[in-house]
Amino acid sequence: MPRSYSDFESPAPARNLLLEGARVVDPRSGLDQVVNLYVRDGVLTVDPREMPASADHLDLRGHVITPGWFDLHVHFREPGHEVAETVESGCQAAMNGGFTGVACMPNTEPPLDDAGRVQWVLDKASASPVELHVIAAATRNRAGQELVEMSELYDVGVRAFSDDGAPIRSTAVLRHAMEYAHMLGARVFQHAEDTTLSAEGVMNEGEWSTRLGLPGVPSVSESIDVMRCILMTQYTGAAIHICHVSTNDSVEWIRWAKQHGLPVTAEVCTHHLLLTDEACKDFDTDFKMSPPLRSEQDRAACANALIDGTIDVLCTDHAPHSWEAKMQEFDVAPFGVVGLETALGLAFTHLIPNGLSLPALLERVVYAPRRVLSQPPPRIATGEPANLTLIDPQTTWSVDPSKFRSRSHNSPFKGWELRGRTRGIVNRGLAVITDF
Amino acid sequence: MSLLPHKHLLGLADYSVQDITTVLDTAVRMKEILERPVRKVPTLRGVTVVNLFFEPSTRTRVSFELAEKRLSADTVNFSASGSSLSKGETLLDTALNIEAMKIDVVVMRHKSPGSPHFLARHLDSVVVNAGDGCHEHPTQALLDMLTLREKFGTLKGLRICLVGDISHSRVALSNIFGLRTMGAQVILCGPATLIPRDVIRLGVEITHNLDEAILRCDALNVLRIQLERQQSGLFPSLREYQTYFGLTRRRLEKAAAPLTILHPGPMNRGVEIASDVADGEHSVILAQVTNGVAVRMAVLYLLAGAQPQPADVRS
Numbered sequence: 001m002p003r004s005y006s007d008f009e010s011p012a013p014a015r016n017l018l019l020e021g022a023r024v025v026d027p028r029s030g031l032d033q034v035v036n037l038y039v040r041d042g043v044l045t046v047d048p049r050e051m052p053a054s055a056d057h058l059d060l061r062g063h064v065i066t067p068g069w070f071d072l073h074v075h076f077r078e079p080g081h082e083v084a085e086t087v088e089s090g091c092q093a094a095m096n097g098g099f100t101g102v103a104c105m106p107n108t109e110p111p112l113d114d115a116g117r118v119q120w121v122l123d124k125a126s127a128s129p130v131e132l133h134v135i136a137a138a139t140r141n142r143a144g145q146e147l148v149e150m151s152e153l154y155d156v157g158v159r160a161f162s163d164d165g166a167p168i169r170s171t172a173v174l175r176h177a178m179e180y181a182h183m184l185g186a187r188v189f190q191h192a193e194d195t196t197l198s199a200e201g202v203m204n205e206g207e208w209s210t211r212l213g214l215p216g217v218p219s220v221s222e223s224i225d226v227m228r229c230i231l232m233t234q235y236t237g238a239a240i241h242i243c244h245v246s247t248n249d250s251v252e253w254i255r256w257a258k259q260h261g262l263p264v265t266a267e268v269c270t271h272h273l274l275l276t277d278e279a280c281k282d283f284d285t286d287f288k289m290s291p292p293l294r295s296e297q298d299r300a301a302c303a304n305a306l307i308d309g310t311i312d313v314l315c316t317d318h319a320p321h322s323w324e325a326k327m328q329e330f331d332v333a334p335f336g337v338v339g340l341e342t343a344l345g346l347a348f349t350h351l352i353p354n355g356l357s358l359p360a361l362l363e364r365v366v367y368a369p370r371r372v373l374s375q376p377p378p379r380i381a382t383g384e385p386a387n388l389t390l391i392d393p394q395t396t397w398s399v400d401p402s403k404f405r406s407r408s409h410n411s412p413f414k415g416w417e418l419r420g421r422t423r424g425i426v427n428r429g430l431a432v433i434t435d436f
Numbered sequence: 437m438s439l440l441p442h443k444h445l446l447g448l449a450d451y452s453v454q455d456i457t458t459v460l461d462t463a464v465r466m467k468e469i470l471e472r473p474v475r476k477v478p479t480l481r482g483v484t485v486v487n488l489f490f491e492p493s494t495r496t497r498v499s500f501e502l503a504e505k506r507l508s509a510d511t512v513n514f515s516a517s518g519s520s521l522s523k524g525e526t527l528l529d530t531a532l533n534i535e536a537m538k539i540d541v542v543v544m545r546h547k548s549p550g551s552p553h554f555l556a557r558h559l560d561s562v563v564v565n566a567g568d569g570c571h572e573h574p575t576q577a578l579l580d581m582l583t584l585r586e587k588f589g590t591l592k593g594l595r596i597c598l599v600g601d602i603s604h605s606r607v608a609l610s611n612i613f614g615l616r617t618m619g620a621q622v623i624l625c626g627p628a629t630l631i632p633r634d635v636i637r638l639g640v641e642i643t644h645n646l647d648e649a650i651l652r653c654d655a656l657n658v659l660r661i662q663l664e665r666q667q668s669g670l671f672p673s674l675r676e677y678q679t680y681f682g683l684t685r686r687r688l689e690k691a692a693a694p695l696t697i698l699h700p701g702p703m704n705r706g707v708e709i710a711s712d713v714a715d716g717e718h719s720v721i722l723a724q725v726t727n728g729v730a731v732r733m734a735v736l737y738l739l740a741g742a743q744p745q746p747a748d749v750r751s
Contacts, residue, residue, distance in 0.1 A: 205633065205634070206634050207634045207637040207638070209632075209634075210609075210632045210634045210635050210637070210638065211449065211609075211638070212549055212550065212571060213549040213550075213568070213569055213570040213571025213572065213606060213609055214549050214550070214569075214570075214571070215570075216632075218633075282553065283549070283550030283553050283554055324526075327526070327528060328526065328527070329527060329546070329548030329550065329551045329554060330548065330549065330550045330551075330554070331548045331549065331569070332548060
């Protein structure tokens with residue numbers, strides 16, 4: 001195995017790579033078997049008859065290979081907060097986490113609200129094995145008033161629009177953004193929050209916010225906006241995607257919408273499935289994010305909704321912040337936690353053993369995110385471009401944020417013992433494969 | 437070395453019956469010192485205490501400072517105005533810089549809940565919380581409990597009603613934790629908009645009717661109401677508040693037996709409490725202030741009293 005495959009800065013071309021002995025799982029292709037994969041110049045051959053003697057052999061017995069994972073909700077902070085993350089460091093974090101694609105939110109400084117700026121970000125990732133998409137701002141300067149030039153943005157590849165970090169507050173603007181995006185075959189991603197209700201809140205309103213004396217963000221501040229979005233979808237027929245669902249009532253509204261055949265999709269973040277507001281009890285700002293960690297009832301509802309498909313997508317809301325920003329008083333520190341480099345291990349350790357089958361997981365991290373962005377699904381089949389995530393499901397490891405490829409270390413999962421880890425990715429003719 | 441099983445006093449949420457009893461018993465002994473002709477003992481000689489106040493405070497800071505001086509500690513006051521904070525220094529840097537000047541105890545007040553907990557994780561010094569936002573004000577609750585214990589002999593089984601703005605009150609939260617731990621019943625009385633939705637899970641009762649509360653409690657702890665809560669739409673007017681939640685002599689006459697009246701100060705006379713109640717024979721408001729010094733002496737002694745003294749270092 002040549003060392004060059006483990007270089008995150010300059011991933012090696014997948015010219016002549018033989019992946020041997022792994023269990024290959026691609027539910028869409030009906031594939032779940034131990035079979036060799038051969039990648040020549042980025043193109044797949046499944047079960048090659050002849051083993052090319054000159055190939056780089058990689059022994060992956062005991063490993064799992066799936067189509068490349070996709071994180072529908074990340075923040076790469078460029079331009080504006082390069083101290084926390086850049087497109088390059090974010091892509092490296094994605095590789096290290098097993099993601100071959102990401103969708104970046106536009107709340108940079110300045111925000112990604114015009115085609116020139118979006119293209120500038122896209123160009124930064126053009127040579128990366130990580131396929132980077134930009135979710136453009138829905139309104140100019142994310143100010144919630146004037147629509148961005150959606151058609152022009154569509155023409156540079158944008159398929160989703162969001163003022164994420166904040167909701168589109170005006171219901172009229174929300175309607176117009178949804179309708180205009182719908183005309184293009186794109187959709188609005190809403191960060192659902194009634195900010196008059198969440199106001200100064202910094203954690204979930206509940207017993208723990210009461211105990212800690214911290215201003216609360218009531219769950220209804222999210223659910224009420226989810227309801228508003230769904231009613232607008234029902235009225236206009238325009239699709240909506242609900243970002244980072246965190247409450248039981250949001251889940252119930254989304255379930256209702258789907259039962260009525262409305263074009264509503266939704267995502268949930270790993271941390272909302274595995275943590276509750278009690279985690280804030282030591283005032284550790286690595287547990288502060290928006291929406292906040294909720295009650296056990298909310299957590300369980302989100303987990304069940306991911307299993308039964310009410311929630312389409314599992315994402316991370318990877319939100320890097322510098323050490324300096326997070327080393328402040330809890331109410332002052334910014335919202336957000338990193339997630340790209342722990343999501344896969346957490347899914348294998350805590351989601352699969354708790355009712356989410358591997359095929360269902362892949363639906364949520366491979367196919368659904370791309371479907372929401374109108375992208376074709378990757379397939380593991382002869383002649384297809386190799387777009388793969390390589391997983392060692394047995395390795396146990398301890399989450400050490402100082403080892404992240406991300407520039408930021410604000411993980412609520414620091415110190416967690418996980419079983420299952422990214423071994424590497426292959427995508428866009430390139431491969432990054434790590435040795436532990 | 438602390439004489440309690442805690443290095444710091446960050447709040448009463450994690451103080452046990454034994455811990456609170458130790459503080460109150462020690463405070464009784466400290467109170468004796470305050471009655472002597474020479475109100476000073478050498479207990480904390482060589483111990484340096486910094487009063488780190490990031491929020492304006494008069495009585496709490498003076499009370500701590502007196503407690504420190506009565507115990508012969510060296511004290512320094514730091515207040516936010518005119519400090520490095522105005523130059524944009526972080527809380528942690530401010531605290532680390534002060535600690536680097538070799539101090540033993542930080543008494544701090546700050547607007548952010550959890551800020552003393554944050555500093556306690558990063559400093560070697562003993563941290564005493566003198567109020568962190570709407571979270572805790574443990575020495576206030578301890579002095580309230582000392583005052584109640586003096587009056588009733590015990591806290592167990594007492595029915596204490598906290599009246600007013602519970603949502604924004606660190607005094608209320610510390611009292612709830614402390615009183616519940618000590619086996620007292622706690623009734624919260626105030627407008628629905630000023631009582632946290634989930635506070636019921638802390639084992640308290642809630643009422644919005646002060647007259648009804650008066651019929652079934654032994655003491656009332658009246659909290660300060662702030663005009664800014666009206667401005668943010670939490671209650672309609674001070675006039676309406678006074679009419680329905682203001683403590684007056686007429687209201688108190690309905691009680692079967694005279695009720696003990698506490699107030700953490702500063703009072704809005706004529707708003708949450710009528711003057712004749714505040715100054716009446718069953719008011720213990722000034723006793724609270726005296727007990728405040730004793731309780732703070734007790735806390736400082738218990739947490740820092742076994743610090744190495746100069747003599748110990750030599751031997």
